[in-house]
Amino acid sequence: MAPLLLILLFLTSSLPAQQNNQFESLLQFADTSRLLRNASVSIYAINIAQGRVILDKNGQKVLAPASNLKVVTSAAGLEILGSDYKYKTSFSLAGENTPEGEFIGDVIIEPSGDPTFGSTFITGILSFEEIFDSVFLRIEKAGIKKIRGGIRVDLSGFSVQQFPDYWSYIDIGNYYGTGVHKFTFHDNMYFLFFKPGLKPGDPAEVLRTEPEIEGLKFINRMRTGKAGSGDNGYIYPLPGREEYLLQGTIPAGVEEFDIKGSLPDPAAAFTGLFLNELERRGITFTVSIIYDSVKTGDRQQNQLADFYSPPLREIVRIINKRSNNLYTEQVLAALGMKNGRGRTEEGIAVVDSFLKANNIFSESLRLQDGSGLSRSNMISARTISELLHYMAVKGKTFSDYYESFPVAGDTLDSGGFKRFGLGTVIAKNARIKSGTINGVRSFSGYIHNKKGDLIAFSFLVNNYNGRSADVDGWYRELLLKLAE
Structure with missing residues (x-):
């Protein structure tokens, strides 16, 4: 042998x-x-x-x-x-309408972690503006002129720790490091626009974000690079502070230039835009924002809209x-x-x-x-x-x-x-x-x-x-x- x-x-x-x-x-x-x-x-x-x-x-x-x-x-x-397989995001109302057009109850948003909700990467996906149009069309058809209650976003089942362990600090403020969320929209991303200086080394001025996100604060150290040098800018979250440090360069020779950042809290950003849309459409409101599991109790729940991801x-x-x-x-x-x-x-x-x-x-x-x-x-x-x-x-x-x-x-x-x-x-x-x-x-x-x-x-x-x-x-x- x-x-x-x-x-x-x-x-x-x-x-x-x-x-x-x-x-x-x-x-x-x-x-x-x-x-x-x-x-x-x-x-x-x-x-x-x-x-x-x-x-x-x-x-x-x-x-x-x-x-x-x-x-x-x-x-x-x-x-x-x-x-x-498809993800589903649902909007509904739990409460009652008064004859005067006041809705008393909660606007309920039930996400499922859909990365394509309001995304820019797949042709045919509704933008978040088009999503608002669809939801508010149904609210207005219901004769609602005032909302008193809450906007409740069901974030149950997902971790509050949005970033996986061992992600690098340089990544997590930028668009490719957005973490994991039960509610996502617009690719969990915002565009940050700058006006470059006239020559390399000049400061670059922050102009705006799109979409407009309330509460974002920046310490701007961004500089102007050579013409055609591209995006060499980074967005750093500052531990213990509600601010972001902007460093690196954006190219000279253009009227404005944008880089992409990750939304720190997509659900909060979306609900902020939702409230702005209520105001823009003339719907008055007295609401609180609640991030929790959905419990409607004995209240009647009426579906507003369901949005499905592509397969x-x-x-x-x-x-x-x-x-x-x-x-x-x-x-x-x-x-x-x-x-x-x-x-x-x-x-x-x-x-x-x-x-x-x-x-x-x-x-x-x-x-x-x-x-x-x-x-x-x-x-x-x-x-x-x-x-x-x-x-x-x-x-x-x-x-x-x-x-x-x-x-x-x-x-x-x-x-x-x-x-x-x-x-x-x-x-x-x-x-x-x-x-x-x-x-x-x-x-x-x-x-x-x-x-x-x-x-x-x-x-x-x-x-x-x-x-x-x-x-x-x-x-x-x-x-x-x-x-x-």
């Missing part, structure tokens, strides 16, 4: 080397180049048609994935919630093609509601169970959010590749999932790879989700080889020494090899 055991051990140990022979020079680059030799690398690829691993370099090593984590969250969302398949397209953090975190919260609460931790537990239930490698997996914004997320290229393999072979929603990835070399695609691989076999072949945060660059997705076999791949690099574009160049060569 001993000789046979030795032979089996030899064959097992030689498998990665056999798989990697055709990639030998490219993998040596990871060990010897100035760009990667001190970096952490995890590379993995599976030929789905053959059910065979064809590339493995440190495939089980867990690294920060950045936005490549979105392919995990979106897969779990589609498979568990379903492609047709989840469309939301997932925005997640993967546009790398939208808010949409991803809200899908994770919806998964958390499967365990009774829309908390990040509950959603992560559902994702973890999904991976384990489908025998997807998850050793040493450590997740802190759904979008990959935290540098503390840790996952391996093997885990991502096996998930991609599972979706292609067993996933009920694979078609919707596959179509959500950016298409390389397709100038008409809405993703970020319009020119990547143009003039090569990569173009209009590879589907790639990228990820980038400080020191992290990742690609994961699918590509067909010349035989037509579909290949799932995941490339993760942390702490490279150089430009992300240089890492992309190496990834491009790996993809060209996979496509042979």
Whole structure:
């Protein structure tokens, strides 16, 4: 038995080397180049048609994935919630009307964590102004000229802690770090407009916010940068203060320039705008704002309007093609509601169970959010590749999932790879989700080889020494090899 055991051990140990022979020079680059030799690398690829691993370099090593984590969250969302899943936001009245046109009771808003409510990312979504028009049309049709009671927003079931643990301070005041909320609107985002100075170094003047948000206060340290330098401005929340520090630069040479910030309290911002709309329409009111679970008691409840999100398949397209953090975190919260609460931790537990239930490698997996914004997320290229393999072979929603990835070399695609691989076999072949945060660059997705076999791949690099574009160049060569 001993000789046979030795032979089996030899064959097992030689498998990665056999798989990697055709990639030998490219993998040596990871060990010897100035760009990667001190970096952490995890590379993995599976030929789905053959059910065979064809590339493995440190495939089980867990690294920060950045936005490549979105392919995990979106897969779990589609498979568990379903492609047709929709969020719902309801407006109703609980109380009674007097003959004089006074409504005595509560205006009730029941959200469900819909990231598309009043969103700007999906064509055909009602703006928050159009939402107001729909709600107030029904209020006016009911003959209501005065409201006495409350505006009650049901925020039960979600955590009051809006930001996942381990998000960076630099992110949480800006539009891509809006956190998790049961009530969202306008992408939990506002536009902050500046008037730049005449020359670089001049102060930049704050003009306004859109929408107008009461209570936002700024300490303005924003400066004017060179013409054409783009958005290099940041919005920092100041601990213990109801103010935000504005730093960085906006470009010279334009009349005005806007950057995007995250709403600190979307429900409060919306109710403030709601009260302004009541006043604008001549409806007088004496109301209190209540953020709690909805309890109507014996009062009659009359529905004003229900607003539904697009189906989840469309939301997932925005997640993967546009790398939208808010949409991803809200899908994770919806998964958390499967365990009774829309908390990040509950959603992560559902994702973890999904991976384990489908025998997807998850050793040493450590997740802190759904979008990959935290540098503390840790996952391996093997885990991502096996998930991609599972979706292609067993996933009920694979078609919707596959179509959500950016298409390389397709100038008409809405993703970020319009020119990547143009003039090569990569173009209009590879589907790639990228990820980038400080020191992290990742690609994961699918590509067909010349035989037509579909290949799932995941490339993760942390702490490279150089430009992300240089890492992309190496990834491009790996993809060209996979496509042979």
